[in-house]
Amino acid sequence: MTEPELILLLKRKDRAAFKQVVETWQDMVYNTTLSLLQNAADAEDVTQDTFVQVYESIGSFKEASRLSTWIYRIAVSKALDHIRRKRRKKRFAFLESIFDRNDRLVKDPPDFVHPGIQAEKKESARVLFQALEKLPLNQQSAFVLNKVEGLTYREVGEIMELTESAVDALLHRAKANLKKILHQYYEQSRDG
Amino acid sequence: MENEPINKKVEEALESLDSIRRASAGPFLFGRIESRMKEERSLWNRVSGFIARPMVALGCIFIILLMNSMVIFLSARAENIPSKKTPELATADEYSQVNSDIYEFENTKP
Numbered sequence: 001m002t003e004p005e006l007i008l009l010l011k012r013k014d015r016a017a018f019k020q021v022v023e024t025w026q027d028m029v030y031n032t033t034l035s036l037l038q039n040a041a042d043a044e045d046v047t048q049d050t051f052v053q054v055y056e057s058i059g060s061f062k063e064a065s066r067l068s069t070w071i072y073r074i075a076v077s078k079a080l081d082h083i084r085r086k087r088r089k090k091r092f093a094f095l096e097s098i099f100d101r102n103d104r105l106v107k108d109p110p111d112f113v114h115p116g117i118q119a120e121k122k123e124s125a126r127v128l129f130q131a132l133e134k135l136p137l138n139q140q141s142a143f144v145l146n147k148v149e150g151l152t153y154r155e156v157g158e159i160m161e162l163t164e165s166a167v168d169a170l171l172h173r174a175k176a177n178l179k180k181i182l183h184q185y186y187e188q189s190r191d192g
Numbered sequence: 193m194e195n196e197p198i199n200k201k202v203e204e205a206l207e208s209l210d211s212i213r214r215a216s217a218g219p220f221l222f223g224r225i226e227s228r229m230k231e232e233r234s235l236w237n238r239v240s241g242f243i244a245r246p247m248v249a250l251g252c253i254f255i256i257l258l259m260n261s262m263v264i265f266l267s268a269r270a271e272n273i274p275s276k277k278t279p280e281l282a283t284a285d286e287y288s289q290v291n292s293d294i295y296e297f298e299n300t301k302p
């Protein structure tokens with residue numbers, strides 16, 4: 001089935017077409033959201049949300065880009081919304097803990113290790129993902145799409161609605177910031 | 193010289209994603225999405241979703257405030273209008289006008 005045919009069937013709310021869309025792009029969406037959210041349960045939740053949105057909003061898809069680009073865009077935007085919500089929760093966690101009798105606090109999950117990392121690189125990748133969390137959200141998105149998903153600058157630009165040169169600049173800044181954060185981390189762990 | 197091992201570690205960390213494999217979403221994702229969509233389509237979820245919309249919620253608050261202010265305004269206006277019955281009652285009291293009929297006289301006696 002060609003992509004325009006698939007889109008047409010999806011617009012008619014065809015169940016088989018929707019199943020094909022999910023099965024074709026589920027790993028792409030899950031891998032992207034997992035790398036951004038660094039939590040398997042959250043990534044699964046956002047992946048489900050993404051496909052529900054795809055099914056509900058396919059009518060508004062203008063076919064100006066490929067279907068996979070549009071799905072990527074939804075997934076990244078949903079993952080970033082999730083991160084923003086979580087950050088807000090963390091910010092108010094202290095206040096909540098004052099009023100909450102159970103003293104519940106929004107705790108950071110244990111250190112994230114991406115399941116696709118080679119065994120010998122796990123420790124370095126763990127530190128890198130920790131550093132990645134400290135970057136601005138647009139730099140995080142560009143870095144994940146380029147380094148984890150292996151997309152070209154042009155593809156990253158289509159998803160983030162940026163020019164290739166803007167993606168290049170964004171990734172340059174992301175790498176410079178990561179270097180700085182990693183330097184600080186290794187210096188602290190050497191001294192302390 | 194002192195920073196050399198740190199520089200090496202930083203480079204290693206940056207290169208750790210070079211041969212990363214894609215994580216898999218696991219089986220039965222489609223089934224879970226379908227059941228989630230059915231759940232979201234239930235009547236109560238749709239009603240609560242509609243009420244939770246900011247525009248709807250703000251609209252409801254506006255209507256309640258409008259009704260409250262109307263009630264306050266109308267009751268304040270009603271208090272300012274002099275009662276028409278007052279002079280009539282005064283006249284009735286002054287002249288000891290009592291509306292009675294022959295049946296009342298008969299009934300007053302045991």
